[in-house]
Amino acid sequence: MTFGVRTALRGIGTTIFSEMTALAQRTGAVNLGQGFPDTDGPAGMLAAAQQAIAGGLNQYPPVDGLPVLKEAIVQARQNRYGMAYDPATEVVMTAGATEAIAAALLALCEPGDEVVLFEPYYDSYLANVAMAGATHRAVPLRPTDDAAVAGSRAGAGFAFDPDDLRRAVSPRTRLIVLNSPHNPTGKVFTRAELELIAQVCVERDLIAVTDEVYEYLTYDGLEHVPLASLPGMRERTVTISSAGKTFSCTGWKIGWALGPAELVGAVRKAKQFMTFASGTPFQAAVAHALTHELDWVAELAKSLQERRDLLQAGLTAAGVRTYPAHGTYFLQADAASWGYADGGELCRDLAEHGGVVAIPTQVFYDDPANGRGLVRFAFCKRPEVLADAVSRLSTFRPSEGK
């Protein structure tokens, strides 16, 4: 007798990030695959967590989060973007942004609904769309050399065709998921692009779910603009973010969703039967960090920009074509620079014989052929680790792996 997995989940395997991290551990390669920092967050936040544990904050918190965390989330949003939310009804804490995204899609989609995603997309979106019994349509972000279109300061970047977006919306479309700053491309969506997305949402009466986990990590003077801040969007947007990337504590899994009470109430309903609640002492520490550690975050963004430069300059000097990354932890490079047509093949050979782990960008696409020539490197590592990786990447030759 065999017991199968639900049809919708059959195509879903182990995430590529776990797979590549295991490969890095087995081969001793430098791991520029999974996006997690190799240094800790602000000392004050770590101390706040220890104090919360010692002080007895170790039982279930309220389902939507400790009041002190909800207040801090709302206040930080107000200070940074001038947007007001009611901490009592318009914010819910989640187990990372991952749970917020899952809860939003499960709570807001009916089976048969369509969800629009920009591709390449973060892998959990697709799994969650499938779990909700919905289907998706992808709007491709394509490499372009037109800096103005890409919103790039560096000559090239990724952009979508407005007609692709309009074509992706059908009478069955329920919502659009937008991730900016964008993993895996490092793109920060421009105000003009966001206005277009907002216009489509308003015209077609769609909900927007925004994944803003890299909201503080933008470079080169580019600003993160929340989609919810555009006209007509606040009332239809679930804004999702988390502490993991902002405060270098990806293992704490403290995330949140903000939005109008009706939408956030739906997210709360779903999440109460997923984790119910989690991370009480870490919630207290993140409340501290959102209130007292944002200068630390500004320094983190500066340091990440320098580390991006270190990796990018090293790759360029080695004759590798890279794309600008104005936000996030990631930059894209052309597999062809190492003589590979397929980024997946390059990543396997690099891990086995080149001593570096990267992620093949094709895993973030519906049709892997679209991202076949690209690989993603994470630069959220210490400068000496990046320098070591650059020296390995510069000397790697395909023939060594074949």
Ligand SMILES: Cc1ncc(COP(=O)(O)O)c(C=O)c1O
């Ligand atoms: C775009 C994007 N969304 C969500 C997440 C997950 O966030 P969290 O760790 O808060 O669940 C990540 C983590 O890499 C991410 O890159």
